[in-house]
Amino acid sequence: MRVLALIFVFTFLFADINSTIEHNATNTQITNDVIKQIEAIDASLKGNIWITRYANYGTYQKIKNELEESEALLKKDGKKNAELVKKIQNLKDQLELLKEYERTPFANMLVAPEIDISPRITNPIALISGFSYIKKIANEKDDYAKRTKELDTLIGKLRDKEVLLVTLLNGDSKNENLQNQIYNLRTQIGEFEGAKQIADTTFDVYEKRADEAISIAKNDIKSQIFSTANIAIFIIVIIVLSFFFKFIAKKTITDNDRFYTVNKFINFINFILIILTLLFAYIENITYVVTILGFASAGIAIAMKDMFMSMLGWIVITFGGSIHVGDRIRVMHNGLLYVGDVIDISILRMTIFEDVTFATYHQNRRAGRIVFIPNNYVFTELLSNYTHQGMKTVWDGIDVVLTFDSNHKKAVHIAKTITRKYSKGYTDIAKRQMTRLRSQYSIKNPNVEPRIFTFFEPHGICISIWFMASSYATLTLRSTISAELVEAFNKESDIMIAYPTQTMYLSKKQNPQAHSELDQDLIRE
Template sequence: MEKWSQWIYEVLGIGHSYQYKIIATIVVGLVIYILRRMLLHFILKGKEDVKAKYNWSKSISYVGYFLTMLVVIPIWITELESFGTFLGLLTAGLAVALKEPISNFFAWIFIISKKPFEMGDRIQIGNSEGDILDISFFQFTMLEIKNWVEADQSTGRIVHVPNGLIFTHPVYNYNQAMNYIWNEIPVMVTFESNWKKAKKILLEVEEKKLKPLVSNMRSEMRKGREKYYVHYTNFDPTVYTTIKKNGVMLTLRYLCHPKTRRTSEQAAIEEILEQFYKHDDIQFAYPTTRFFDASKE
């Protein structure tokens, strides 16, 4: 062993003390990696919940990183007078050179502790909007929605967002309050139409097509009240009536899951088209121009 150590010193110029530190670091890393893999295999065996598997994997990885740093750092700082000296020098250097990464790291601590969002949530931050795929030390990853797609559906692009952005931009979470959002479908009929009949049809469409989509809504509402005091006196589908310059606006308002907004809207609109087609006294309104000739009246 001493011969190998002497050979490394002569060929590579690495001192004996540094050889020990390198070997010790590699051994520590391998041991913790093996323990991590074994623990993950034991815990995740038989689990089908993707989110639970992700959370366990991330948590065990973070513990592994922490233990590795806890064991390795003292190996490499024996030349310094104290661990406090090391931390002082490290902090001073990093504060100047790595402002953004430090901000991102502390933002990661904020994310995993305060949980403004979790894996699988749909959020909007700045100009980015999508579903959370991963949360790491310096950035979180989203599957983008919208952009050139005219609905809350995926574009197929992956967006990597620095964690520190949560300190300077508001985070809009679609799932956190009650896992449902309000959606509205505006339907405009002409002034000559039987708007009362049209409104009745819309209410029937909501009862038939939209209300069954939120069967567990009440339990989700209770969760929202417990954490954020989200309180609604009425969360049944409804239709509001408004007069516009081109006709009577009937607006369907209903709750839906954030990831089914487009499909629920399509189901409702197709049913509305079929029902309105059966009634001659209901016509859709659209911008028109009418000319009045006083000489012919």
């Protein structure tokens, strides 16, 4: 019986131990899951602007307390501790950097944007400013609402974190670290909830003011659109009547001179009526007179077409981004070629400084000139930009002609070796630039490595060598590679550079009889 009792006791104890182990394992698993959830919440809050500003606020308070303790300690030591004095100065500098967090962590975040006075929309051009004003106010309101919504989401996540920390504390009620975390978290939540109340109140007031400003601007826009439509209809009626009177005059007047006079008179009356209509519509301010003069400039534009085209070209150049000051460009006009650097872009013309290039060497034999190019050339002439979108390299080429009996394969190998050696730096630069250029343009062949081609020419084998060179100094690299090629080819006995030659045969004049006798001798032999 005693043995049975002992077996029963041991069985009961073993079952209790297993139950305790399983319970502890379950608690450990729950704890790990809670910790993972807390870590996930912390990761989602990383970089949050509200959390960052609150952290800066906490840093400011911490530094402030440390400064007070250090000053008290320094006063106690009699102000003789140099290290402590230096520490105090550093703390003061840090407080100065965080001065905006002295009283509240969210002062700048809670301030509603200022609402500007709605612009007066009294002419069609002002419609643009009206639409821009509405868009600006709407964007600012959306931004403020977004910040408020982010604060709501943040508070919800912090509440979830609080519940998880409390769950951990229930399993370990004596953990002082958890207790401190919960206390700090609740303090933080209180700060955010206070900020949320201020944000909600501020947004309610701001939203009403913003909606009122938008409503006023929309009413002005509607009024101006209606007024502009009426003026446009009236002008269209005047133009239609002028065409009607011209048609009547053409049918009734047979004399060309008289018809020309009547036609001019109708045009003049038409122009005066339109001008008067616009003046009476927008005479409230002198700026509107300037607007009317803009319409009158249409006639001036016909007489000064080139000047206005240059102004339009300046707009295209300035805002199109195709040419900038400092770019190297090539301009072809009436068979004349100019290559130089853009040193100024004015309203009417571009100014370039002509550099020593292959074009000046091969064609102009002049350089160093200041060349003025009208801006309207962008519409009518061919302009090449050697440095567009930051490109600093261009393809340059050298042609070498060898005799037919030369070892052209060896020559190609030598040319490739020399070219790669001296153009490697520019090739590497071109690769980086080409990568950037391909993000904006569809470039089918981005390869910038040196290229060697062999062509069959009437007077020899042409080896065409192409390589990347600086856009601003092509002649330098061209000269270097040319000299190296000549020196390398001259060292090889089986490579001969071809050049135009002429063979002349010189002999004494012979009489026909002697020539005939010589032929007979040759036949006998």
